[in-house]
Amino acid sequence: MCGIVGYVGTKSATPILLEGLRRLEYRGYDSAGIAVLSGAGELQVKKATGKLHNLRTAVGTIEPEGSVGIGHTRWATHGRPSDDNAHPHTDCHGDITVVHNGIIENYAELRDELQAKGHTFRSETDTEILAHLLEDLLPTTASLAEAARLALQRVTGSYAIAVVSRAHPGHIVGARLNGPLIIGLGDGENFLASDIPAILKHTRSIIILEEGEVADVTPTSVTLTDLNGAAIARAPIQVDWDAEAAEKGGYPHFFVKEIHEQPQALRRALLGRVVERPDGLALRLEALDKLAATGALDKMRRAVLLGCGTSIHAALLAKYAMERWARLPVEVSIASEYRYADPIVGPDTLCIAVTQSGETADTLAATRLAREMGAPVVAVTNVVGSAITRVADAVLYLQAGPEISVTATKTFVTMTTVLYLAGLWLGRHSGQLVEVEERQMLAALQTLPGQMERVLETMTAAEGPDGAIGRVAARLAGCHSCMFIGRGPGFPLALEGALKLKEISYVHAEAYPAGELKHGPIALLDPTVPLIADATTGHTYEKVISNIQEVRARDAHVIAIATEGDGGIQRHADEVFYVPAAPEILAPILAIVPLQLISYHVALARGCNVDQPRNLAKSVTVE
Numbered sequence: 001m002c003g004i005v006g007y008v009g010t011k012s013a014t015p016i017l018l019e020g021l022r023r024l025e026y027r028g029y030d031s032a033g034i035a036v037l038s039g040a041g042e043l044q045v046k047k048a049t050g051k052l053h054n055l056r057t058a059v060g061t062i063e064p065e066g067s068v069g070i071g072h073t074r075w076a077t078h079g080r081p082s083d084d085n086a087h088p089h090t091d092c093h094g095d096i097t098v099v100h101n102g103i104i105e106n107y108a109e110l111r112d113e114l115q116a117k118g119h120t121f122r123s124e125t126d127t128e129i130l131a132h133l134l135e136d137l138l139p140t141t142a143s144l145a146e147a148a149r150l151a152l153q154r155v156t157g158s159y160a161i162a163v164v165s166r167a168h169p170g171h172i173v174g175a176r177l178n179g180p181l182i183i184g185l186g187d188g189e190n191f192l193a194s195d196i197p198a199i200l201k202h203t204r205s206i207i208i209l210e211e212g213e214v215a216d217v218t219p220t221s222v223t224l225t226d227l228n229g230a231a232i233a234r235a236p237i238q239v240d241w242d243a244e245a246a247e248k249g250g251y252p253h254f255f256v257k258e259i260h261e262q263p264q265a266l267r268r269a270l271l272g273r274v275v276e277r278p279d280g281l282a283l284r285l286e287a288l289d290k291l292a293a294t295g296a297l298d299k300m301r302r303a304v305l306l307g308c309g310t311s312i313h314a315a316l317l318a319k320y321a322m323e324r325w326a327r328l329p330v331e332v333s334i335a336s337e338y339r340y341a342d343p344i345v346g347p348d349t350l351c352i353a354v355t356q357s358g359e360t361a362d363t364l365a366a367t368r369l370a371r372e373m374g375a376p377v378v379a380v381t382n383v384v385g386s387a388i389t390r391v392a393d394a395v396l397y398l399q400a401g402p403e404i405s406v407t408a409t410k411t412f413v414t415m416t417t418v419l420y421l422a423g424l425w426l427g428r429h430s431g432q433l434v435e436v437e438e439r440q441m442l443a444a445l446q447t448l449p450g451q452m453e454r455v456l457e458t459m460t461a462a463e464g465p466d467g468a469i470g471r472v473a474a475r476l477a478g479c480h481s482c483m484f485i486g487r488g489p490g491f492p493l494a495l496e497g498a499l500k501l502k503e504i505s506y507v508h509a510e511a512y513p514a515g516e517l518k519h520g521p522i523a524l525l526d527p528t529v530p531l532i533a534d535a536t537t538g539h540t541y542e543k544v545i546s547n548i549q550e551v552r553a554r555d556a557h558v559i560a561i562a563t564e565g566d567g568g569i570q571r572h573a574d575e576v577f578y579v580p581a582a583p584e585i586l587a588p589i590l591a592i593v594p595l596q597l598i599s600y601h602v603a604l605a606r607g608c609n610v611d612q613p614r615n616l617a618k619s620v621t622v623e
């Protein structure tokens with residue numbers, strides 16, 4: 001977590017850095033800071049605890065002048081959020097300044113060594129050692145890049161950094177190891193950032209730094225080397241993201257904007273993958289075709305899906321689909337558990353890493369472990385060129401466009417969809433899926449975007465204090481806890497619904513397989529604990545209704561998500577939200593929409609910060 005931005009050119013750096021940080025704030029918002037080097041060689045550092053607007057206030061109307069600078073928005077790891085611990089950090093004399101995303105694991109011993117040499121530290125952070133290491137090295141090195149290479153050779157851990165030095169005006173040095181860093185190429189100006197939306201307004205020509213690379217960036221040049229100084233040539237890629245995609249577009253929050261973008265995101269996820277042929281719909285996943293052609297899947301007997309947070313819920317849904325279509329045993333494992341669980345994995349196991357950002361540290365480490373043990377790896381991610389794509393043998397992109405809200409919405413539905421497509425592909429590859437069912441599923445997937453548009457229309461009509469969403473939000477906003485239930489694919493749906501509510505409204509929520517409720521958690525229910533049930537049509541529908549009855553007998557308030565045309569559900573629930581009919585496995589992709597919107601309205605009713613929930617960060621690049 002933490003966001004980095006840098007600018008070197010001829011314009012005033014401060015507004016560019018502040019604007020870049022605004023777009024990176026989803027990566028952390030405990031504190032923020034900038035450092036700007038003026039033409040006269042003055043290095044000004046401004047920092048503030050808390051959200052970016054505090055930094056704006058600290059900067060005030062007299063902005064630091066200069067056309068070289070770096071900025072940072074922090075999600076605290078070493079040292080609590082404070083002005084001192086905020087980045088950029090400087091050396092003893094304020095000549096060198098550094099921003100960092102990651103963790104320097106051997107910082108304590110380096111700090112002792114540097115203190116023994118007389119360096120004075122001002123913060124509790126691991127990052128500050130980099131500024132002092134550079135201070136030590138610069139006098140005997142030819143360039144800032146060389147000093148950075150030597151400094152980084154001494155550290156263990158993970159980093160994406162940007163460095164500015166008074167002794168080398170007109171240069172920013174960036175480097176990465178297990179933390180994202182990109183360079184944006186402009187005309188007489190260049191940019192550094194943790195991700196693309198931060199600089200999309202300025203350029204679409206991007207160089208993605210690889211692990212262990214160092215970049216020396218001036219207004220007119222970018223020189224790449226490895227940590228030993230060996231030159232690296234890399235052509236830029238052109239990003240086709242729409243700059244509007246990183247704006248709120250008239251919505252009050254990215255969260256709700258991205259909920260409404262879901263039909264379009266689904267269309268993009270299906271684009272070029274579900275194709276019309278003269279004899280009907282066909283599935284095209286070239287990345288998997290190519291992987292199979294290498295023979296890497298010849299020994300496949302099972303699959304393991306790895307991820308964290310929302311991604312694990314998409315993986316749980318995919319388990320149902322893959323086991324059904326490919327008759328392939330599928331294990332779903334939370335990445336932070338998997339890596340320390342001595343897993344049984346080898347060339348017979350297809351590892352599918354599921355990660356929106358492609359940079360979640362736990363998912364990366366678990367996937368690397370599976371790969372080291374011989375598993376072929378497929379990555380399912382939204383971010384082009386992200387770290388997971390370098391671990392994987394094949395990549396399936398979500399094609400969802402940038403997701404800015406910390407809490408995932410459109411990437412959940414596209415992730416689930418892309419995993420389902422992979423499930424259909426595996427079904428065909430294993431010879432277990434009959435063509436008729438494949439075609440039916442592809443047709444059903446293609447109707448999803450239109451169906452989701454209908455859900456959004458119905459839900460919009462249910463907003464306002466007198467609408468069903470308003471009533472439900474008012475009830476949930478005042479309760480201390482809430483229960484979600486579902487069966488089969490309805491269970492991961494319940495998990496994702498509960499996570500949304502917890503993340504953005506801070507209402508405690510638990511999700512249970514509906515049949516498990518009576519084995520313990522039912523003890524928690526009383527009239528103050530509402531129950532939200534997935535009662536969409538499926539082969540366990542009657543069982544879910546029985547479970548709802550058990551709950552109603554305890555006077556709990558019941559909110560149901562049901563399939564259009566199910567008039568009978570009204571007898572069993574106090575409130576019902578309908579979604580269009582879809583095959584059971586696809587229903588969660590529609591049914592999540594009411595749950596997302598309910599969470600949104602509960603968060604609004606409770607006055608929570610929807611796009612930047614407390615304590616969270618969108619991508620967690622530390623263990």
Ligand code: G6P
Nearest residue numbers: 308309310311355356357360617
């Ligand atoms: C963080 C975010 C979650 C996200 C999880 C996994 O915890 O707050 O919303 O689901 O990381 O992220 P990934 O990018 O790997 O899907």
